[in-house]
Each structure stands twice: as structure tokens, then as C-alpha cells.
Amino acid sequence: MEMKRQISKIGIGGIASIGVIILLMLWFGYVYLNQKRKLHAELRDLFIEAMLDEKKQQKDIQIQKGSYDPQRSPNDISGEEKHAWCDQIYLTMHDPNRHLLDSLFQAILQKKNIEVKTAIRYIGSGKVINSSTDSLFYKNATLLNPVVYRIDENEEKNITLQAYVDVPIRIVLERIGWFWVISFVILILLAGGYGIYFNKLKGYIEKIIKSLNESEALVVQLKTELNELQAKKLETERISKQQSELIERKQCELTQLQASKQEMEQVSQQQAGVIDEKQAELTELQTKLQNVEQISKQQSESIERKQCELTQLRASKQEMEQVSKQQAGVIDKKQAELIELQAKLQDIERINKQQLEMIEKKEAELLVSQNKIKSLFPKQKIDWIILPCGVLFDEKHGVVRIENGKTIRLKNNPLKLFGYFIKAEDYKLMFEDICTDVLERPIKNGLSDSDREIISTTVGRLRKSLKPFPCIEIKSHRKVGYQMFFSNYQNDTTLAGKSD
Numbered sequence: 001m002e003m004k005r006q007i008s009k010i011g012i013g014g015i016a017s018i019g020v021i022i023l024l025m026l027w028f029g030y031v032y033l034n035q036k037r038k039l040h041a042e043l044r045d046l047f048i049e050a051m052l053d054e055k056k057q058q059k060d061i062q063i064q065k066g067s068y069d070p071q072r073s074p075n076d077i078s079g080e081e082k083h084a085w086c087d088q089i090y091l092t093m094h095d096p097n098r099h100l101l102d103s104l105f106q107a108i109l110q111k112k113n114i115e116v117k118t119a120i121r122y123i124g125s126g127k128v129i130n131s132s133t134d135s136l137f138y139k140n141a142t143l144l145n146p147v148v149y150r151i152d153e154n155e156e157k158n159i160t161l162q163a164y165v166d167v168p169i170r171i172v173l174e175r176i177g178w179f180w181v182i183s184f185v186i187l188i189l190l191a192g193g194y195g196i197y198f199n200k201l202k203g204y205i206e207k208i209i210k211s212l213n214e215s216e217a218l219v220v221q222l223k224t225e226l227n228e229l230q231a232k233k234l235e236t237e238r239i240s241k242q243q244s245e246l247i248e249r250k251q252c253e254l255t256q257l258q259a260s261k262q263e264m265e266q267v268s269q270q271q272a273g274v275i276d277e278k279q280a281e282l283t284e285l286q287t288k289l290q291n292v293e294q295i296s297k298q299q300s301e302s303i304e305r306k307q308c309e310l311t312q313l314r315a316s317k318q319e320m321e322q323v324s325k326q327q328a329g330v331i332d333k334k335q336a337e338l339i340e341l342q343a344k345l346q347d348i349e350r351i352n353k354q355q356l357e358m359i360e361k362k363e364a365e366l367l368v369s370q371n372k373i374k375s376l377f378p379k380q381k382i383d384w385i386i387l388p389c390g391v392l393f394d395e396k397h398g399v400v401r402i403e404n405g406k407t408i409r410l411k412n413n414p415l416k417l418f419g420y421f422i423k424a425e426d427y428k429l430m431f432e433d434i435c436t437d438v439l440e441r442p443i444k445n446g447l448s449d450s451d452r453e454i455i456s457t458t459v460g461r462l463r464k465s466l467k468p469f470p471c472i473e474i475k476s477h478r479k480v481g482y483q484m485f486f487s488n489y490q491n492d493t494t495l496a497g498k499s500d
Contacts, residue, residue: 021191035175039167044144046112047163050105051147055087057104058094077150085149088159092129098122098161102131105163117141117166124159141166387422388486389471395419406468413438414462421474427484431455434481 092098098120105118119132119141130138141164149159382399384392390403398410400418410418416438421427434455435441441451459474459482466472471487 018195021188021195024187024191031176032172036167036172039172039175040142040144040165043109043114043116043165043167044163046108046114047105047144048147050101050108051161053104053108054091054101057100058091077152081149082151085151085159088124088149088161092122092124097129098131101161114171116168116171119164121162121164122159123162124157126156137166138164385422391469391472391486393418393422400466400469402469402471408465408468410462410465413458414465417458417462418466421482421484428477428481429483430481434458 091101095101102118102120105120109116109118117137119130119134119137121131121138122129132138144163144165146160146162149161151157382394383396384394384401387393392401393399394401398415399407400410401407417429417434420429420433420438424433431447431452432443435443435447435451439454439458441454443451447455459476463474466474473485473487474482475485476482
């Protein structure tokens with residue numbers, strides 16, 4: 001009992017020593033990783049400082065002056081970030097591999113007494129530029145948090161600068177402090193020595209326990225052998241008893257077999273008489289079978305003769321069917337050609353009919369347009385807005401006219417949309433402006449699919465109305481809005497109106 005207590009104490013001591021070593025390793029690992037993260041953050045700040053120095057050394061970069069109005073910007077990106085994006089484009093043009101930035105970064109690190117290897121990677125305009133030709137370095141080094149510049153919401157236009165550093169373990173240990181490193185090593189050695197001592201003591205006790213276990217095993221083996229001998233004695237007595245019972249049972253079975261033999265001899269005599277009777281019946285059946293085979297042979301010869309006749313008839317039938325099939329193919333081909341000609345004739349008649357109806361419709365529309373044009377020019381004074389390419393617009397009556405006298409009249413939403421286009425800067429309207437000002441639809445949480453569909457329908461109606469004027473064109477800007485263009489027109493502003 002005392003020995004078991006001693007062993008349990010030794011086990012607890014060994015587990016405690018292992019636990020202390022694990023805790024010390026976890027603590028040191030946490031301190032090491034924390035210090036390494038701080039060093040990476042410091043290196044990124046120094047990288048940003050090197051970027052500023054690079055910009056200062058490039059004297060050709062002009063300092064942007066002037067006011068930046070965020071409300072006139074198509075996105076929420078600040079003006080400073082856009083200027084920085086342009087600066088990076090300029091710097092990359094003059095230093096394609098960004099060697100200057102890498103050199104400045106190295107110089108700053110040397111001033112700070114930080115001996116690490118560095119490399120720069122530039123990602124932008126669909127290409128990747130490395131300052132170092134050692135591709136293995138980029139795989140093994142640590143990537144600092146990248147610096148990203150934006151010009152708009154399109155992520156493909158972003159410019160990303162990445163700094164890679166290879167930090168030796170020695171630098172991180174120097175930042176932790178050699179005192180703490182040496183203390184940690186001493187504690188590890190003490191804990192290891194404590195574990196070795198308990199391990200030796202445990203081995204000595206295990207030898208004693210092993211000898212005791214061997215003695216107990218010998219006693220158990222002797223008891224087992226004694227039990228086996230007793231079991232064998234009982235088994236021998238049981239087997240002798242079973243054999244005596246088996247002899248008695250076999251004698252009874254022998255008596256029964258002798259009685260059965262006599263009965264089987266009597267039955268055998270009866271079966272011999274039955275066999276002779278069946279033999280006679282079999283001979284009679286064989287005679288009948290020979291007669292049947294002769295008749296069957298005659299019938300098979302007759303069947304073969306009939307099959308030959310049938311084969312000849314089938315051959316003649318196939319020849320007739322082949323000739324009939326060829327004639328049917330010719331007839332079907334001629335019928336198909338006749339149907340095709342009839343269909344072409346019907347298409348020609350239908351096209352002629354449609355063209356006649358279209359001509360009559362255009363003549364009616366022309367007559368109605370002429371009557372409308374006459375009614376649109378009363379002898380009263382009309383204020384015209386002069387637009388590029390000789391286009392005139394009467395906002396009051398919704399009349400659009402060009403120099404050759406061709407005139408159209410706009411109504412409802414197309415009229416409002418045309419008025420807003422000519423009043424807008426560069427004749428350009430955003431989706432939101434069309435929805436709120438022209439269609440008078442409130443916007444909640446951005447444009448919905450129904451809003452975009454109604455805007456597209458309204459612009460389509462205006463395009464259809466302006467189709468007689470090829471000098472006016474409305475083009476869409478993806479995800480922005482629409483802009484009206486005039487032929488041979490370059491950035492004119494709306495002129496003042498005049499009276500006829």
C-alpha cells in the first residue's frame with residue numbers, strides 16, 4: 001500500500017514537471033508572436049514613410065491645388081486618394097520595378113538598425129511588378145498589410161503596393177530581451193532535471209513492482225494448473241460414463257436393425273414382381289414410339305417442302321415491295337417539292353400584302369403629321385430655344401424643329417425628359433435625376449428593378465419620338481445614366497433662347 005502511494009506521488013510530480021514545461025513554452029511562444037506582430041506593424045509604418053520619401057524625391061509631381069467638391073464626385077472616394085492613385089501611376093512610369101521605393105525602405109531600416117531583407121510588389125492595371133527577381137523570396141517572406149489606392153468603385157483599377165520582409169528570429173529575440181530568454185532556458189533546464197530525477201526513481205520502483213508481480217504470477221499459475229488437473233479428472237469420469245451408456249444404446253439399435261432386415265427381404269420379393277410387370281409395359285411403349293417416329297418423319301418431309309415454297313413466295317413478295325417503295329419515294333419527293341413551292345408563293349403574297357398595308361399606313365401618318373405641323377404654327381409669337389446643329393425647341397408647345405423644316409411634337413414624360421436633358425450640364429442625366437424629377441417617383445434604399453425598367457421605357461419612348469432627327473442621339477452610360485449628343489457637337493453649352 002505504501003509502495004502504491006509512493007508511485008502515485010512520483011507520477012504526480014512527473015505530470016507537474018511536464019505541465020510546467022508546457023506552460024513555459026506557451027508563455028514564451030505568446031511573447032514571441034506578440035513581439036513579432038509589433039515588429040511587422042513598425043515595419044509597415046516605415047514602409048509608408050519610405051513611400052512619402054519617394055514622392056518627395058520625384059520633383060516632377062505637381063502639388064494639386066484647388067477645391068474638391070465631394071457632391072460633384074460620382075463616388076465617395078476622397079480627392080486625396082484619387083491624387084495619390086495618379087501619383088502612383090506616374091511613379092511606376094518613371095520607375096517600373098519600384099527599385100527606388102525598395103532602396104528608400106532599406107535605407108530607413110538601416111537607420112533604425114533593423115537588418116531584414118525586403119522586396120516590393122506592385123499590382124495594378126492588370127499586371128504585377130516585383131522589385132526582386134528572386135521568386136522564392138516572395139514565397140518564404142512575410143507579407144505586410146498592403147497599401148491600396150482607388151480611383152473609382154471598380155476594384156480592377158485599384159493600385160496595391162505590397163512590402164515583403166524576411167525577419168530573422170534573432171531580431172525578435174533581441175526585442176524580447178536576452179534576460180527573459182536566458183531565464184526561460186534556465187527554467188526549462190530545471191524542469192527537465194526534475195523530470196529526469198523522477199523518471200529514474202520511477203524506474204527503480206517499477207523494477208520492485210515487476211518482481212512482486214512475477215511472484216504473484218507464479219502463484220496464480222500453480223493454482224491454474226491444479227484447477228486444470230481437477231477438471232481433467234472430472235472429464236475422464238464423465239467420458240467413461242458416457243461410453244457405457246453408448247454401448248447399451250448400440251446394442252438396442254443392433255436388435256432393431258435385424259428386425260428391419262427381415263421386413264425389407266419380404267418387401268424386396270414384392271418389388272421384383274412389380275418390376276417384371278413394368279418391364280412388359282415399357283416394351284409395349286417402345287413399339288408405339290417407333291410407329292410415331294415413322295409418322296413424324298413423313299410429316300417433317302412435308303413441312304420442308306412447304307417451307308421451300310414459302311421461301312420462294314417471300315422472295316417474290318420482297319421484290320414487289322422494293323419496286324413499290326421506290327415508286328412511293330418518287331411520289332413523296334414530288335409532293336414535298338409541290339408543297340414547298342406553294343409555301344413560297346404564300347410567303348410572297350403575304351409580304352406583298354404587308355408592304356401595301358405599310359405604305360397605306362405611312363401615307364396616313366404623313367397626312368396626319370402634315371395637318372399637325374400646320375396646326376402647330378399659328379401666327380402668334382413662339383419662343384424657341386436654339387440647340388446645336390440647327391435644332392430648335394419650343395418648350396411651351398413641346399415642338400422640336402430643324403433647319404430643313406422637319407418638325408415633331410413631344411408630350412408627357414418624353415417632353416419633360418427632353419427639357420431636363422437640354423438644361424443639364426453636358427446634356428447628361430443620372431438615373432436618380434430621371435426617376436425623381438421626370439417620373440416623380442421617390443427613391444428608398446437605391447433604385448429598384450421596377451424604377452430602372454420605367455426609366456428605360458421613358459428613354460425608349462423619347463428615342464422613338466426623336467427618330468426622324470438623326471442628328472440627335474441618346475446614349476446610355478453603364479451604371480450612371482444617359483447623355484444626349486448632337487452630330488458634329490463638342491462640349492457646347494445651351495444657348496439662350498430667341499423669338500421668331
